[in-house]
Amino acid sequence: MSLKYEDVVAKYEPVMGLEVHVELNTNSKMFCGCATVFGAEPNTQTCPVCLGLPGSLPVVNEKAIESAIKIGLALNCKVAPFSRFARKNYFYPDMPKNYQTSQYDEPICFDGFLDVEIDTEEGAKTFRIEIERVHMEEDTGKSLHMGGATGRIHGADYSLLDYNRAGIPLIEIVTKIIPGTGKYGPEVAKAYVAELRDILRSIGVSDVKMEQGSLRCDANVSLRLIGADTLGTRSESKNVNSLRSVERAIRGEMIRHAELLNAGQKVKQETRHFQEDTGLTRSGRSKEEAEDYRYFQDPDLVPVAPSAEWVEELRKSLPEKPSAHRKRLQEAWSVPDKEMAAMINADLLGTVEATVNLGADPTKARGWWLGEISRIANEKEVAVEELSIAPIDVAEIIELINKGELTDKLARQVVDGVINGEGSPAEVIAKRGFKVVSDDGALLSAIEKVCAAMPDVAEKVRGGHLPAAGALIGAVMKETKGQADAAKVRELLLGHLGQA
Amino acid sequence: MIRKNASEMAAALAAKEISSVELVNAHYERIAEVDGQVKAFLHLDKEGALAQAKSVDDARAKGETLPPLAGVPVALKDIFTQKGVPTTAGSKILEGWRPPYDATVTANLKKNGLVILGKTNMDEFAMGSSTENSAYHPTHNPWDLTRIPGGSGGGSSASLAAFEAPLALGTDTGGSIRQPAAVTGTVGVKPTYGAVSRYGMIAFSSSLDQGGPCARTVLDAALLHEAIAGHDVKDSTSISAPTPKVVEAAKRADVKGLKIGVIKELQGDGYQKGVLNRFNESIELLSSLGAEIVEVSCPSFEYALAAYYLIAPSECSSNLARFDAMRYGMRVGEGDAESVMNATREAGFGREVKRRIILGTYALSSGYYDAYYGSAQKVRTLIMQDYAKAFAGVDVLVSPTAPTTAFKIGEKSNDPLAMYLNDVATIPVNLAGICGMSLPSGLADEDNLPTGFQIMAPAMEDQRLYNVGAALEAALLSKWGAPLLSKAPVLGGAK
C-alpha cells in the first residue's frame, strides 16, 4: 500500500545530486598500455601496472586528459591550469593497489552547467543543472561471485576476479545539488543523464553504453517540505544503469523517503542498490563507521597543467552541441514541436537520425520507431534500445516499402521477425516466404482468373463504374494471399479492363 | 681478482685476461666461503648469472663492442624485481614470489652486460637502518660480525666489504645506501631524485625512494651509476635530461678552487667523537687540495627527522596496501576476504613495517592530515629552501654520513627512536630530492670501525659528488697507503 507519487510531490520536493561515471573509449588504459576491449577473455588485458604488482608505476594516458578536458568544456566548466592525482585509500579485492588513483581537491574541470529541457504541463521548460566537478580516475576489476544460490555477492562461497577492466579510464561528473525541480525531479534527472550521454557521444570520448557499464549513474536524493530551506537526509542509489532506471530509482526513493517521513521516521543516510527487476532500491551493507579514505597526492604521478593554448584548441574542436543539433534536425525534417519532444522523450532522436542517415524518409523513420517498434517495446516492457532491431533494419524496411516489395501489413510482420531474432529484413522475408507479388505476369494471371470468375463485376468496371473495382481487387489480394501491393493491383486491373 | 675494483675487473675482462664465467665463479666461491658468516644474500641465481656471463664472453670472443662493465658481477638488492627470480623485499609476505617482469634498473644492468649474482638482504621493505628487520635473517658487518652492516641495504654493503661482489645496487629513502656504505667502509651514492628509474623498485616511500650504486671506489660507483641511470618512460617521475657525466668527474678528481660548505647542524651532539675526528681530517685534506671550506647553516634540518617519519610512513601505508593475499604473495587465515587480508598482513609483515603502516595511517587520517602530513610537506619546502640558500654560496655541502659507527646487532632493536636517529644526517637529502654520496673517511679511534663522509650536491649536479669524492678518496688512499678495506679482518678460511 505505497504512497502515490502525486501525494509525495504535493507535500515534498526532491533535492537531487547526480554522479555519473563514464568509461572513456581510449585504446589503452588510464595508466598503462593494456588494451580496453570490452568482453575480452579474463585477465588477457593486464600488466604489472594494472595488476598492482610490486614495483610497478603509473603513467597517464594523454588521450584521457584530452577527453576529460573536452568533457569539461562541453559542460561549460573551467579547466584547472594545474591539477593533481590523489590516492583514495580503501581495501577492496577488485582494486589491485587497494587505493584508487583519482582526483580529490584538485579536479581537472569544475564549475560548469548543463541545460536540459523537458516537456511539462506548461510546455517545454529548461532546467539548469550545475556541475560541481569533472575528474579523472580509474575503473576497478570485475568479480564473479561463485557458489551460493543467487550468483550474487550475498551467500557466495568465493569470488573470481578478472582485472581486464581495472585501470580503464573513468571520468566522474558530479553535479551540485539540484533543487527546484518539484514533481519533475525524476524526469529532469533522466533528461540530464540523456543529455550528458548525447554530449559525450557527440564529442566522441565514450561508447556511452549504459548496458555495458560504460556510463553509470549514482543518484542522491533527499526530500524536504515544499518551501523549506533545510536539506533532508539523503540516500545514494547506486547501480542505476539505464535512463529508465534513473527516473524509476529517483521516483522510488522519493516515495520511500516520503513514507518514512510521513510515519515520523528518519531517513537513514546510506548507500542503496537499485534493483532493475523490482525498480526499488535495497539497503547496502551498513558500515560501522564512515570510511576514512586518507586522500593524499599520488607521489607516483606529476601534476597536470594544460596550457591555455591547448585548452583553446580543444574548445575549437568540439562539435555542435546536441541541443543545437536538435534544432537543426527539427528544421530540416520539419517536425512539429510536440513530435520532436516525443522523440526526445522516448530517447529515439539519435535512432531516428541514424535511420534517416541511411536514406530513410524522416517522417517514415519516425513513424516506425515511435509507432510499431515502441508499441512492441511497451508490450515487452523493455526499452526500445534493448530490442534487437537497428536503424539499418528499419531503413531497409522503408526502402522495401518504397520499392513496392513490401506492404505496410507485411512490413509490420517483418519488424516482428527482426525483433524475434530471425535475422535481417531480407532474411525474415525469405524465411517467412513473404514476397510481394509485383511480377506483372503473376498479377495479371490472377486478375484474369478473378475477372473470369466474376464476369458481371468485371463488366461493370469495363463500363466505367469504377467503385465496383474494389470487389475485384479484394479477390485478387485474396488470390495472392495478401502478398500483392493493392495499388499495383488496382493499376493493373484498371488497365486490364480498359480504364487506365 | 675478487679483491680488485670493478674498473680493474672490467679492464681484465676487456684484455681477455679472465673470462666473465671465471670471474663469476670466483665470486660464487667467495660467497660459498664467507656468506655463512656475513649472510649478505637472500637468493643466488647461479644458473642465470653463468648464462649471462657466458653470453658476454661469447660476444667478446666474437669481437663485439661491449659496454664498459660487461661481464662484471653485481649484487642486486632484493627490492628490485627480476623476472623469474624470487623477489621479496626482505618480507615474508612476498616469500616465493617470482615477478613476471624486470625492473628498469634490472633491465639496464642486463643491457650493460653486468652479471647479477643474486639478491641481497635488506630491512623489510627498506624500513630500517640495520638490516635486522629482514624477515629472513640479519646480515653481519664484515668488519665485526657481531655488528650491523647498516640498513636498509646492509646486504649490498656487506657483500662489497666481504668481497662477495665488486658492485651492488641499493635504494635510498632516508639513507639506505649511504649509511650502510659508511658503516662498512664502502662507497654509496643516492642520485638525484628521478635520475634512476623507480619502475620495478618495490615502493616504500615514492616521493623519497631512489635507486643508486654501491661500490668499493668512487670510480666504480660512477661506472655503475652511468649504467643504471637515465630517463624511463615507465616512471612519470623520471628526469628526461641527460645523466650527468659522473665517470668523467670521478676521473677528474680536482677540488682546486671549489667551495665546500660544512653544515653546522649536522655535527656536535649525538655524533661519536671518532666519527667527527675523521670528518674533520677529511675537511683538512680537502682544504689542502685547494678547496675553500666555509661553514653554512641549515636551520630547518632540525625538523627533517620528524618530517621524514611522517612522510615515509604515510606513503608506505598506501604503497603497502596492495599486499593483501588476493593476487600474489602469502595468503593465510580463514573466512571472508577481509579476514584473510587481516590475517595475512598480520602474519606477513614484521614489527617495524606494521609500526610504520599504523603511524602512516594515523598521519593521513581525517582530522590529523594537516597537522602531520601537511606540516611535514611544509617542512620539506623549508629544507629545500635551506639547501637552495646554501648552494648559492658553495659547490657542495658535507657532513658525517652517520652519527656513529656500526652498533651491535640487537643493541637498538627495541628502541625505534634511537634507530631512527641513525638517519639524521642523510634524510635531508631525500626530502629535498638532491644527490648525496658517502665514502670512507677512516676508522674511528674508539672502536676501529669505518666512518663515512657525506657529500651533497644540488639536483642533477651528481658529477660534483664524484669529483669531490674521488679527490678525497685519492688523498686518503695516499695517506693510508692502502684502501681502507684492506684493514678489515680476514673472513672465511686461510685465504
Added chain:
Amino acid sequence: MSSLTRAEVAKLAKLARIELTDSEMDALSSEFAVILGAVDRIQGAPLADVQPTSHPLPINNVTRPDVVIPSLTPDEALSGAPAQEEQRFRVPQILGEE
C-alpha cells in the same frame, strides 16, 4: 604530547587491515607515545605561509600516447596467484557492497 590509546591503535589497525595481537597493540600504543613525541617537534617549525612540497621534482605533464602495448599472458598475470580458477584470481568470499 600526543599519544594513541589502545582503542585508537585498534581502529587504525582495522583501517590498515592488520589483525594486531593484544600484545602488539599494547606495545604500539606505548611506542607511539615516544615516536609521536618526536614527530610532534614539527609543530614548532615556522610553517606559517609556507607552501607544501608533495614532490621534489618541479615537473608537470608527463604522459604517454594512447597506444596499446602487449599485456602479460594470462599465465604470467596469474603466476603469483594464491588460488585461481577459470583464468581468474580466486579469492575468499567478499562481504560488502553489491
